[in-house]
C-alpha cells in the first residue's frame with residue numbers, strides 16, 4: 001500500500017472539505033451580485049471568512065482571500081512593505097524571497113532559527129522595515145522564535161509578516177497572541193483544496209491592493225472569489241484538531257528518527273510535530289526520493305515547490321550543512337498518517353540503504 005509522507009508539499013483533502021467544495025460548486029451566484037443568488041453566495045463566503053479568521057486569532061473583516069499563500073505573501077510584501085526596507089530570514093520560502101526585488105536576507109543559526117542578534121542589528125540600521133519570517137519551516141519544521149522577533153520589531157517600529165502556511169493546523173496559531181501584523185495561510189497545506197489562501201491582518205492595518213480589479217475583498221484584492229475552494233478551506237479549518245493530531249504525529253516522527261539514527265537538520269530547535277529532515281551522507285537526495293518512491297513511499301528533497309527540480313536545498317545550505325544539504329530528504333507526515341507509518345517507513349529506508357550499499 002502506498003505511503004504518502006509529503007504533507008508539507010500538500011496535505012490530503014479532509015472529508016469535510018471535500019463535501020464543502022462539492023456543495024459550493026452548486027452555489028450559482030457571484031458573491032458581488034446584489035440579487036438573491038449573489039446574496040446566497042456572499043453568505044457562504046462570509047461564513048467561511050469568519051470561520052478562518054476567528055480560528056487564527058483575527059477578525060473576519062481583516063481577512064483577505066487569495067489564490068494561495070504565494071499570493072498572500074506577495075500581497076503582504078507589496079502592500080505592507082510600501083516605503084519600508086524588506087527583511088527576511090535566509091531560509092524563507094521562495095514565495096517570500098522572490099516576491100519583490102531588494103529583499104535583505106538575515107542569517108539563521110545552525111539549528112535553522114533566525115539569528116536574533118543579527119535581526120536586532122538590521123532593525124537598528126534605520127528606516128522603517130517589514131520583516132518576513134515563516135512560523136515553521138517547510139523543509140525542516142523548525143520554528144522561529146516569533147515572540148522575540150515580534151518584540152524586536154515593535155521596539156524598532158517594524159512590521160512583522162508571518163508565513164504561517166506550515167504551522168496552521170499543526171500547532172496552535174493565533175495572530176493576536178503572536179503579536180504579528182499579518183499571517184499568510186494556504187488551504188491545501190491544512191487539508192483543504194488547492195487554489196485558496198488568505199492574508200489575515202492585524203485590526204486597523206491598511207493594505208493597498210496588488211490587483212485592484214473590481215474592488216472585491218474590501219478593495220484589497222480584486223477578482224471574483226473562488227467560492228468552492230474557499231468553502232473547502234473553511235471546512236478544513238473547522239476540522240483541524242492539532243491538540244490530538246500533533247502528539248500522534250510527533251510520536252511517529254520521533255520513532256523514525258530514533259530507529260534510523262541519522263543526522264536530522266534542525267533537530268536542536270523546536271520543530272513541527274510532523275516533519276523530519278534526514279541526512280544520508282554520500283547519497284544524493286534525488287536518488288533517495290526516487291528509490292523510496294519506487295518502493296511505495298513519497299517524500300521530498302529540496303524545496304517542494306521547485307516543481308520537479310531537485311537541487312541542494314538553499315535553506316539547508318543557509319544552515320551550514322554544506323555538502324550534506326544535497327543528501328537530505330524531508331519526511332512530512334500527513335494528518336491521516338496510518339499508525340504503522342513509522343514502522344513501514346523505517347523498513348523501506350533500511351532496505352534502501354542496504355540496496356545502495358550493495359550497489360557500492
Ligand code: PLP
Nearest residue numbers: 068069070093095138165186305
Ligand atoms: N510558504 C510556505 C512556507 C510553503 O511551504 C509554501 C508551499 O510550499 C508556500 C508558501 C506557497 O503556498 P501556495 O502553494 O498556497 O502558494
